[in-house]
Amino acid sequence: MAAIDEQTTFADEVGRIADEIAAVHADDVDKAARFPTETFDALREAGALSALVPESLGGAGLGIADAAAASLALGRRCGASGLVFAMHQIQVACIVRHYDGAGWFEEYLRALVREQRLIASVTSEVGTGGDTGRSIAPITVVGETARTFEKQAPTVSYGAHADDFLTTVRRAVDADGGEQVAVLTSNEQVELEPMGTWDPFGMRGTCSPGFTVRASFEAEQILPQPFSTIGSETMVPVSHLLWSHVWLGVATEAFERARAFVRASAKRTPGEPVPAATRLSHLMTQLSLLRGEVESALDEFLVADATPNRERLATMSAALRFNNLKIAASEQAPRVCQGAMNVCGIVGFKNDTPYSVGRHLRDTMSGALMIANERIHQTNAALLLVAKEI
Numbered sequence: 001m002a003a004i005d006e007q008t009t010f011a012d013e014v015g016r017i018a019d020e021i022a023a024v025h026a027d028d029v030d031k032a033a034r035f036p037t038e039t040f041d042a043l044r045e046a047g048a049l050s051a052l053v054p055e056s057l058g059g060a061g062l063g064i065a066d067a068a069a070a071s072l073a074l075g076r077r078c079g080a081s082g083l084v085f086a087m088h089q090i091q092v093a094c095i096v097r098h099y100d101g102a103g104w105f106e107e108y109l110r111a112l113v114r115e116q117r118l119i120a121s122v123t124s125e126v127g128t129g130g131d132t133g134r135s136i137a138p139i140t141v142v143g144e145t146a147r148t149f150e151k152q153a154p155t156v157s158y159g160a161h162a163d164d165f166l167t168t169v170r171r172a173v174d175a176d177g178g179e180q181v182a183v184l185t186s187n188e189q190v191e192l193e194p195m196g197t198w199d200p201f202g203m204r205g206t207c208s209p210g211f212t213v214r215a216s217f218e219a220e221q222i223l224p225q226p227f228s229t230i231g232s233e234t235m236v237p238v239s240h241l242l243w244s245h246v247w248l249g250v251a252t253e254a255f256e257r258a259r260a261f262v263r264a265s266a267k268r269t270p271g272e273p274v275p276a277a278t279r280l281s282h283l284m285t286q287l288s289l290l291r292g293e294v295e296s297a298l299d300e301f302l303v304a305d306a307t308p309n310r311e312r313l314a315t316m317s318a319a320l321r322f323n324n325l326k327i328a329a330s331e332q333a334p335r336v337c338q339g340a341m342n343v344c345g346i347v348g349f350k351n352d353t354p355y356s357v358g359r360h361l362r363d364t365m366s367g368a369l370m371i372a373n374e375r376i377h378q379t380n381a382a383l384l385l386v387a388k389e390i
């Protein structure tokens with residue numbers, strides 16, 4: 001298998017893995033609610049898990065736009081593969097953009113390149129719902145540099161398959177819920193006690209049951225910047241960008257299946273009108289709205305990210321912009337998939353036809369729950385009252 005080098009670009013290689021591997025196993029991954037092992041073996045072999053690590057540390061030195069395009073390509077062929085890939089890249093982005101440029105995290109990034117380590121996210125917490133800006137579990141000091149935490153995590157995607165975990169916790173036992181830090185621990189330092197099972201409606205291959213997460217680690221494994229900074233500059237906007245690229249990928253595939261259905265119908269009855277063709281045209285308008293929103297948000301992120309000290313990303317208008325992307329894309333993607341089902345009719349509804357879009361519809365419906373849209377609306381409503389510019 002070709003690794004990413006001068007001849008084979010990252011986009012080419014991820015596109016090939018999406019088409020030749022993720023697509024082949026997507027239905028089985030969904031049916032069995034199993035981790036997309038074949039896809040991730042191939043992504044590791046290609047060095048894709050360290051795409052965002054700077055070249056000086058051995059990575060590919062790519063940016064958020066590359067990760068977004070790859071999330072779309074994988075999401076198109078297998079929603080779960082796309083989402084796992086996106087979640088991993090979000091964690092890498094948080095480390096690369098917020099470590100202090102030396103020490104433990106620099107060594108960790110070199111190991112990530114060498115070993116193609118997969119990082120899971122432990123931000124949600126029982127008792128806080130979707131409010132990732134608040135934690136209940138604190139860090140406890142147990143020695144000069146030794147630290148521990150115990151967190152009740154309702155959903156840890158690919159927790160049982162991850163090499164490392166980036167977890168948000170309160171900075172100290174006496175810290176306020178909003179005084180958070182992010183801690184990176186390896187699976188050897190973490191005990192995962194399962195809380196429930198994973199037999200969900202969609203995104204089944206993300207394998208995301210709940211766990212009580214207990215970790216023992218060293219103080220140097222805490223990212224030096226406060227999580228409020230990491231969240232506003234990276235975790236929130238990059239999550240919303242990469243997730244929405246995954247949903248766009250899934251919706252694009254549903255649209256293409258509907259188009260294939262209409263073309264096949266036209267071929268069977270040459271010269272006769274195909275009633276579903278007009279529906280397909282309506283559907284294209286819906287897909288264009290989704291694509292426009294996702295692409296423009298990425299462009300705006302890149303502009304804001306290039307401002308001195310990323311100052312534009314810390315504004316209320318940026319928070320509103322990327323929150324709106326999440327809400328709009330997570331609502332529009334299932335709309336496109338349902339429209340595709342209406343174009344295809346019963347062969348779209350059935351699970352075993354080339355025009356089946358049931359998995360796509362179920363996968364995109366998870367978007368509105370990945371931090372409940374209603375909670376994001378509440379945040380936006382508060383921001384709209386005080387923001388000078390939007």
Ligand SMILES: Cc1cc2nc3c(=O)[nH]c(=O)nc-3n(C[C@H](O)[C@H](O)[C@H](O)COP(=O)(O)OP(=O)(O)OC[C@H]3O[C@@H](n4cnc5c(N)ncnc54)[C@H](O)[C@@H]3O)c2cc1C
Binds near residue numbers: 121124370
């Ligand atoms: C496929 C998938 C994978 C995920 N993977 C991960 C992961 O790896 N790591 C991780 O940390 N998280 C992950 N999450 C996110 C996590 O599961 C949820 O966002 C989080 O646990 C919130 O859960 P909830 O929807 O039950 O909570 P709530 O936010 O409490 O929502 C429950 C319902 O109550 C309503 N509600 C409750 N309180 C309020 C309020 N104050 N204002 C408005 N509405 C309210 C909501 O609208 C919603 O309808 C994932 C989610 C999905 C769908």
